[in-house]
Amino acid sequence: MHIPDGYLSPQTYIPLYGLFVSAAAVAVRKVKNAVSARNIPYLGMAAAFSFIVMMFNLPVPGGTTGHAVGSAVIAILFGPWAATIAVSVALIIQTLIFGDGGITAIGANCFNMAVFMPFVAYYVFRLLSNNPAKKTRVYFAAFISGYLSLVLTAILTAAEFGIQPIIASSSDGKALYCPYDLSIAIPAMAIEHLLLFGIVEGIITATIVSYFLRNETELIYSFRKVNKNGT
Amino acid sequence: MKNSIPEYLLQASLPGPIKRKGVKITFLDKTVLNTAKAVKSIYLQAENSDTENFIRKISPNVKLLSLIYFVVVISIANNLLAQTVTSVFILTLFAAARLRISEVFRKILFLAFIFGFIVVIPASLNVITPGRIVFSVIKLNNPLHFWIYNVPQNIGVTDNGIKVVSLIFLRVLNSISCAMLIVFTTPFPSLVKAFKIIGVPDTFLMIISLAYKYIFILCRIIEETYFALKSRLCGNIKNNNIRKLIGGRIFFIYKRSHIIYEGTYLAMVSRGYSGRFNLSVGNHLTRWDIVSLFVIAAIGIAIILI
Numbered sequence: 001m002h003i004p005d006g007y008l009s010p011q012t013y014i015p016l017y018g019l020f021v022s023a024a025a026v027a028v029r030k031v032k033n034a035v036s037a038r039n040i041p042y043l044g045m046a047a048a049f050s051f052i053v054m055m056f057n058l059p060v061p062g063g064t065t066g067h068a069v070g071s072a073v074i075a076i077l078f079g080p081w082a083a084t085i086a087v088s089v090a091l092i093i094q095t096l097i098f099g100d101g102g103i104t105a106i107g108a109n110c111f112n113m114a115v116f117m118p119f120v121a122y123y124v125f126r127l128l129s130n131n132p133a134k135k136t137r138v139y140f141a142a143f144i145s146g147y148l149s150l151v152l153t154a155i156l157t158a159a160e161f162g163i164q165p166i167i168a169s170s171s172d173g174k175a176l177y178c179p180y181d182l183s184i185a186i187p188a189m190a191i192e193h194l195l196l197f198g199i200v201e202g203i204i205t206a207t208i209v210s211y212f213l214r215n216e217t218e219l220i221y222s223f224r225k226v227n228k229n230g231t
Numbered sequence: 232m233k234n235s236i237p238e239y240l241l242q243a244s245l246p247g248p249i250k251r252k253g254v255k256i257t258f259l260d261k262t263v264l265n266t267a268k269a270v271k272s273i274y275l276q277a278e279n280s281d282t283e284n285f286i287r288k289i290s291p292n293v294k295l296l297s298l299i300y301f302v303v304v305i306s307i308a309n310n311l312l313a314q315t316v317t318s319v320f321i322l323t324l325f326a327a328a329r330l331r332i333s334e335v336f337r338k339i340l341f342l343a344f345i346f347g348f349i350v351v352i353p354a355s356l357n358v359i360t361p362g363r364i365v366f367s368v369i370k371l372n373n374p375l376h377f378w379i380y381n382v383p384q385n386i387g388v389t390d391n392g393i394k395v396v397s398l399i400f401l402r403v404l405n406s407i408s409c410a411m412l413i414v415f416t417t418p419f420p421s422l423v424k425a426f427k428i429i430g431v432p433d434t435f436l437m438i439i440s441l442a443y444k445y446i447f448i449l450c451r452i453i454e455e456t457y458f459a460l461k462s463r464l465c466g467n468i469k470n471n472n473i474r475k476l477i478g479g480r481i482f483f484i485y486k487r488s489h490i491i492y493e494g495t496y497l498a499m500v501s502r503g504y505s506g507r508f509n510l511s512v513g514n515h516l517t518r519w520d521i522v523s524l525f526v527i528a529a530i531g532i533a534i535i536l537i
Binding site: 004005006007009010013024025028032040041042043044045047048049051052053077085089090092093095096097099100102103104170172173174175176177178179180183184207208210211212215219 | 298299302303305306307309338339342346347351354359360361379380391394395396398399402403406407409410411414419422432434435437438439440441442443444445446448449450453475478479481482484485488489491492495496499
């Protein structure tokens, strides 16, 4: 899911930087209003937690293990705006330290996994479950929000890849960036995420949320009363 | 000289996975080892950047600007010669920086191989990149047509396909090498502070700095709790139980991180923090910095013009 350098043309990564910066600016303001002076250490903690969640391997059906992108569970636990900052900070640290994702693609990666994915996950979860007493429904909602948000994010990423041959080719038609057009990128990304990675994300999201639900439901942001700022 | 690396990071990693019949705990070893290894490599990498070398003499601000400029140059240089010249230039910088090239490049080549080669290798075939077939891979009885897809009778690697794959591979390799060169020669906190010169707000930088520190603390907690867990596990464990177990550990990590966050906040308040702060970044440029900026700018322009 992490887009490396070299796959996206400047025509794609520059606007995505713009979108991410705008979303991050709004997120900082929203969270600042919600948690006042505590916002810096709170978001630092959320970002570190987000980074750590991405490092946990869990066994999944089929005899393999997988790790989550984590944006869905972070959005359910911390709220979508805090998740935007937390996940983007985790992604920036991953890019700079691990080389996981490209520097030119930071805007694209953060927009996909730290803006789009948390919002989809949060609203799908809210839509499917708003009563912590109905536990089975909460597990189901957590699974679907993890599954759906990852699959839709994969399709968005595939669309970003798929438009490269259209918008950035050489004069003789050779691809200069991602060589796969929409007819290849979207089915390839969608199928593997529909059949495997989406299920992994869903299981991990449901597992973590279920533990919070059993022990301290009030820690789950999605079940707290939404304040005036919507944060 | 006093060693500034925490003792925990210098200790040997936990023993590798134990393979015993009927014992299914390799997932645990995998997580523990991955976590510990990642943390140690991050921290030691940052500490390693303190070693004296000529790139370290350049200000982090100049290094960050050069990194961004160069990564953009790499992304817009669209021919193989330009990318090859870039590779040679970066390799020269690695050698001049006296970094352990074999160790660093093992990591760089691994990432470049996965993202720049394995993923794009199908693009060398005429199914994706039309062109003159250099060597044939498979010959079908008839060409195939279904929905929007057309598969030619003779599937093979094309000359244009090789050029596309080579260009993307070199671009990925050069971008990762550039980033690693800066990361290996600049302490991470200095690099984060340098982001201020490109307009990243102090709030965001402070969050990155705090998160970076929290990650080390949390990773140590993870390693300790997993070690305790592992020493208590025996026999075959069902996947469902494993998931519950990991869920519990993540909940525990959350609680611990919440306690650390509260502690950090109170410590910040006791030092006068009121919700506002200003990160100070040195803007002083040495003669060495100015020369470096000009050299990098000139080489970047030359690469684009090739």
